[in-house]
Amino acid sequence: MELLKIEHIEKYYGSRSSLTKAIDDISLTVNKGEFTAIMGASGSGKTTLLNVISTIDRVTAGRITLENTDITTLKGKELNKFRRSKLGFIFQDFNLLDTLTAYENIALALSIKKESAAQIEKRIKEVAQQLEITDVLNKYPYQMSGGQKQRVASARAIVTSPRLVLADEPTGALDSKSSKLLLERFNYLNKECGATILMVTHDSFTASYASRVIFIKDGKVFNEISKGDNTRKQFFDRIIDVVTLLGGDLSDAL
Amino acid sequence: MLFKLTLRNIRQSLRDYAIYFFTLIIGVSIFYLFNAIETQTSYLHVTNDTREMIKRLNQILAGTSVFVAVVLGLLIVYASRFLMKRRNREFALYLTLGMGKGGISLLLLVETIVIGIGSLAVGLLIGVGLSQLTSAYVSSLFEADMSTYEFVISGGAIVKTLIYFGIMYLVVMIFNTVMIGRRKLIDLMNAGKRSEKLRAANPAVCAVMFAISAAALALAYYFVGWRTKVLEPKHIIIFIIIGCASTYFLFRSVSGMLLRVFMSSKKLYFKGLNSFTFRQLSSKVGTMVFSLTLICLMLFVTICALCGAFTIRNSMNENLEKCCPADYQLGLSCAFYDEKNDSVYYNKIDVEKLLGDAGIDTDEYFEKYCVVTVYADEKYDTREYFGEYSSQLPEASDMMMGVEMGGVIENTMTLSDFNALMRVFGLPEESLADDEYIELANVNTDIAQRNIPLENGHEITVFGKKLRPKYKECVERTIQLSNVPVNYGVTVIPDGAADPEKAREYYLTAKYNTSDKDRKLEYDNDLLSDEIYNKLWAAIEEHDNGMGIASKQFLNITKMELAQANIGTKALATFLGLYIGVVFLITSGAILALRSLSDCADSLSRYDMLRKIGADERDITGSLFIQTILFFAFPLILALIHSVFGMKFAFYFLRQLGTTSMLPSTLMTGGIVLLIFGGYFVITYITSRLMIRNER
Numbered sequence: 037m038e039l040l041k042i043e044h045i046e047k048y049y050g051s052r053s054s055l056t057k058a059i060d061d062i063s064l065t066v067n068k069g070e071f072t073a074i075m076g077a078s079g080s081g082k083t084t085l086l087n088v089i090s091t092i093d094r095v096t097a098g099r100i101t102l103e104n105t106d107i108t109t110l111k112g113k114e115l116n117k118f119r120r121s122k123l124g125f126i127f128q129d130f131n132l133l134d135t136l137t138a139y140e141n142i143a144l145a146l147s148i149k150k151e152s153a154a155q156i157e158k159r160i161k162e163v164a165q166q167l168e169i170t171d172v173l174n175k176y177p178y179q180m181s182g183g184q185k186q187r188v189a190s191a192r193a194i195v196t197s198p199r200l201v202l203a204d205e206p207t208g209a210l211d212s213k214s215s216k217l218l219l220e221r222f223n224y225l226n227k228e229c230g231a232t233i234l235m236v237t238h239d240s241f242t243a244s245y246a247s248r249v250i251f252i253k254d255g256k257v258f259n260e261i262s263k264g265d266n267t268r269k270q271f272f273d274r275i276i277d278v279v280t281l282l283g284g285d286l287s288d289a290l
Numbered sequence: 291m292l293f294k295l296t297l298r299n300i301r302q303s304l305r306d307y308a309i310y311f312f313t314l315i316i317g318v319s320i321f322y323l324f325n326a327i328e329t330q331t332s333y334l335h336v337t338n339d340t341r342e343m344i345k346r347l348n349q350i351l352a353g354t355s356v357f358v359a360v361v362l363g364l365l366i367v368y369a370s371r372f373l374m375k376r377r378n379r380e381f382a383l384y385l386t387l388g389m390g391k392g393g394i395s396l397l398l399l400v401e402t403i404v405i406g407i408g409s410l411a412v413g414l415l416i417g418v419g420l421s422q423l424t425s426a427y428v429s430s431l432f433e434a435d436m437s438t439y440e441f442v443i444s445g446g447a448i449v450k451t452l453i454y455f456g457i458m459y460l461v462v463m464i465f466n467t468v469m470i471g472r473r474k475l476i477d478l479m480n481a482g483k484r485s486e487k488l489r490a491a492n493p494a495v496c497a498v499m500f501a502i503s504a505a506a507l508a509l510a511y512y513f514v515g516w517r518t519k520v521l522e523p524k525h526i527i528i529f530i531i532i533g534c535a536s537t538y539f540l541f542r543s544v545s546g547m548l549l550r551v552f553m554s555s556k557k558l559y560f561k562g563l564n565s566f567t568f569r570q571l572s573s574k575v576g577t578m579v580f581s582l583t584l585i586c587l588m589l590f591v592t593i594c595a596l597c598g599a600f601t602i603r604n605s606m607n608e609n610l611e612k613c614c615p616a617d618y619q620l621g622l623s624c625a626f627y628d629e630k631n632d633s634v635y636y637n638k639i640d641v642e643k644l645l646g647d648a649g650i651d652t653d654e655y656f657e658k659y660c661v662v663t664v665y666a667d668e669k670y671d672t673r674e675y676f677g678e679y680s681s682q683l684p685e686a687s688d689m690m691m692g693v694e695m696g697g698v699i700e701n702t703m704t705l706s707d708f709n710a711l712m713r714v715f716g717l718p719e720e721s722l723a724d725d726e727y728i729e730l731a732n733v734n735t736d737i738a739q740r741n742i743p744l745e746n747g748h749e750i751t752v753f754g755k756k757l758r759p760k761y762k763e764c765v766e767r768t769i770q771l772s773n774v775p776v777n778y779g780v781t782v783i784p785d786g787a788a789d790p791e792k793a794r795e796y797y798l799t800a801k802y803n804t805s806d807k808d809r810k811l812e813y814d815n816d817l818l819s820d821e822i823y824n825k826l827w828a829a830i831e832e833h834d835n836g837m838g839i840a841s842k843q844f845l846n847i848t849k850m851e852l853a854q855a856n857i858g859t860k861a862l863a864t865f866l867g868l869y870i871g872v873v874f875l876i877t878s879g880a881i882l883a884l885r886s887l888s889d890c891a892d893s894l895s896r897y898d899m900l901r902k903i904g905a906d907e908r909d910i911t912g913s914l915f916i917q918t919i920l921f922f923a924f925p926l927i928l929a930l931i932h933s934v935f936g937m938k939f940a941f942y943f944l945r946q947l948g949t950t951s952m953l954p955s956t957l958m959t960g961g962i963v964l965l966i967f968g969g970y971f972v973i974t975y976i977t978s979r980l981m982i983r984n985e986r
Contacts, residue, residue, distance in 0.1 A: 090902075092902065112907075113906065113907075116901075116904050116905065116906050116907070117904070117906075118904075119902075119903070119904035120903065120904025120905070121904070123904070125902055125903060127902075131899045131902065133566060133569075133896055133899065134896075135566070135569040135570060135573055135896075136565060136566065136569055140565045140569075143560050143565060144563070144565060144566060144900075144903070145903055146560075147560045147561055147562055147563070147564070147565065148562060148563060148900075148903070148904065148905045148906070148909065150561075150562065152557075153556040153557050153559075153560045153561075156560050157556075192903070
């Protein structure tokens with residue numbers, strides 16, 4: 037079932053005289069329950085793509101539909117409502133509030149949706165178990181490791197049961213061990229909890245955990261591969277092949 | 291190049307500097323305003339007595355200016371250091387680019403000079419403008435002629451302001467240079483990355499601390515508010531120290547417990563952005579307990595100073611109208627010593643004739659006048675007046691002590707004398723049955739005490755006659771002209787009851803036959819001249835039958851003179867109250883505003899994050915509003931509680947001035963606090979809202 041449908045979107049920066057096409061006619065669909073990775077070098081437009089999907093930025097042309105809602109036409113309050121009820125965000129630098137404990141950080145996502153305190157407690161217990169962070173719930177961000185922080189941020193993103201979880205370089209600030217742990221959790225969320233995840237990364241290892249990888253170069257879709265029945269290792273090798281083909285910057289980011 | 295960089299820096303950080311600059315401007319203009327009073331008053335046409343008073347007033351204001359300069363100086367040093375800290379990263383950048391520490395010091399020097407010159411210029415301009423508005427108030431306060439308006443610029447005040455603020459800015463420069471010189475590059479670079487470590491306060495310790503300081507405060511409140519009479523000056527100092535210390539510990543314990551209190555209600559804490567709001571607030575409060583204490587105490591002093599000053603001014607105005615319903619009074623009471631019998635006797639004096647002999651033609655001056663006699667019956671004293679009700683008198687009151695020491699002789703006057711006096715005063719007359727009396731008094735404490743036997747219909751014996759009270763309470767009248775209530779009790783008895791031999795005091799009271807102010811002043815000069823005084827005195831001495839005067843009470847006063855005597859106190863109270871009050875208000879407002887704004891700047895990324903996870907803009911500004919208003923309200927609330935008891939203490943003394951209601955002064959004080967402190971709040975809130983919105 038189609039969840040997200042992107043049709044011929046374009047995003048231009050700058051003035052008429054010096055135009056930068058960050059996104060140059062991209063179309064793609066994400067189905068419900070999919071774990072999709074978008075790969076590309078720095079400046080390829082992948083972060084811009086994520087920003088327009090997450091309504092943080094606006095497209096210059098084209099349509100983005102999530103569950104039959106055209107999100108490019110949303111404004112002001114509707115936009116905020118859409119963001120907090122339909123989307124979940126995971127950022128490279130975690131974006132946790134350093135003044136709040138892990139529990140409170142997660143709770144914030146629910147409380148701005150005006151959920152009751154009892155409901156909040158129940159939900160947090162659930163997601164804490166799923167992401168294995170129950171023992172750090174009462175710690176402050178500065179008392180946690182990077183991996184723990186990112187899992188707390190992930191818990192915050194999925195605690196509202198969003199239609200779509202958007203992750204922007206989630207492993208960017210993590211060491212390889214923490215990355216692996218986090219991605220395994222992503223897989224768990226995707227397989228066991230049915231979360232739809234759209235992840236932007238330039239790291240092939242990270243991308244290999246997804247079920248589908250879309251490659252972007254110079255604002256255009258360059259290639260797309262699906263995991264199918266491959267093992268993660270095989271999928272990783274196939275990704276490397278495409279990355280080699282892509283050349284340029286991305287090749288040194290294996 | 292350096293100058294260009296400086297200007298650009300100031301323009302760049304205008305947001306941070308706006309409040310600082312704003313405060314400097316207010317500080318400069320207030321400083322000028324109060325120092326310009328000296329020049330303003332020198333233009334007024336006033337009597338010599340008033341001139342003398344103005345001179346004293348200006349000396350006191352000049353002394354206060356030194357204190358004010360110290361307070362403002364500390365504020366400026368605090369604010370500039372605070373703003374400097376925010377720019378550590380900027381300085382680190384200059385250092386890594388190869389600028390020397392000397393260069394940065396020079397940069398800051400130029401910055402301070404630019405800001406200093408700017409604030410002095412604008413502040414003085416505003417000060418000069420404001421002083422034109424206030425000059426009307428000043429001259430009305432001194433009851434001077436306002437027919438000729440003059441544009442006054444006080445050169446002296448300008449020079450003084452320049453010197454005082456020049457010194458303050460110099461101190462700031464030295465501070466900045468020393469601070470930059472001592473910091474290492476690595477510290478400057480890492481200055482922005484402070485990790486948010488909340489002091490883990492032990493809740494039990496906080497609770498105990500809270501209980502102890504609240505109890506200490508309650509004790510101080512009780513003694514200051516209810517046991518005022520038994521307090522000695524050294525006790526008062528102890529209670530002030532207790533008050534300050536418990537204020538500090540109260541803030542410390544509350545800041546430690548605040549969050550826990552909020553967290554105890556999950557419904558409240560996990561509602562909307564509340565958890566974020568409370569955390570922000572508690573970290574802000576937790577890191578500035580000392581400043582909050584200082585602000586709270588300053589607000590307390592401000593409220594009491596303003597409220598007290600306005601009360602003094604209002605009651606003095608009221609008092610003059612109430613206690614001085616006529617224009618002129620000559621009062622005499624002459625006790626002569628009879629050596630043969632070793633006793634004091636009072637000689638009958640014809641006051642009217644006395645005045646005529648001195649050369650005053652009553653028809654020439656007075657529209658109406660009368661002479662009343664006050665009698666004294668040795669057997670009718672306070673013991674007789676209170677009878678068995680003396681036991682109900684407040685402990686340790688003057689009245690109680692008088693009764694215990696054997697009674698104080700009471701004053702009496704006849705009904706027809708009383709009515710004659712009331713006709714001069716223009717007040718309603720009274721009537722009495724043969725066995726009735728009326729008690730007069732206008733001092734609040736005495737009225738309350740004297741009402742006790744009246745309520746119970748207590749009968750008294752005066753000159754051998756049994757009388758019962760006509761009314762259940764005192765009639766609030768005076769017989770002596772004055773500017774404060776002085777009637778501690780006079781009994782009005784039926785005409786036939788008084789023994790003429792017991793006449794003790796005489797009062798000639800008159801109303802002038804003109805209402806023109808200048809004519810009245812001429813009359814005053816005639817009636818109060820040294821010549822008349824000497825003649826009156828000589829005439830009195832003739833009555834002594836060669837036996838010498840044992841004691842004399844000689845009263846020769848006019849309403850205008852009484853009003854003049856009020857002016858000095860009124861002006862001093864008003865100016866001092868306003869001066870200190872306004873300076874303290876801007877100081878506390880500025881500290882809170884600076885802290886709020888810098889916290890907001892540090893939290894911009896947090897607000898951005900809230901937006902990313904889909905928080906409504908309305909909820910975000912709501913959170914900011916709650917944070918700002920609670921931060922400002924926190925010290926204000928405690929200051930208000932302090933003030934309630936502080937004013938109760940002050941009221942004890944003001945009551946003797948005849949103060950009955952503090953409502954008008956409370957309202958005026960509230961208005962000024964709201965205007966300045968509220969103004970800082972509004973500016974802070976609007977600026978921080980702009981900051982978080984621009985970030986989008």
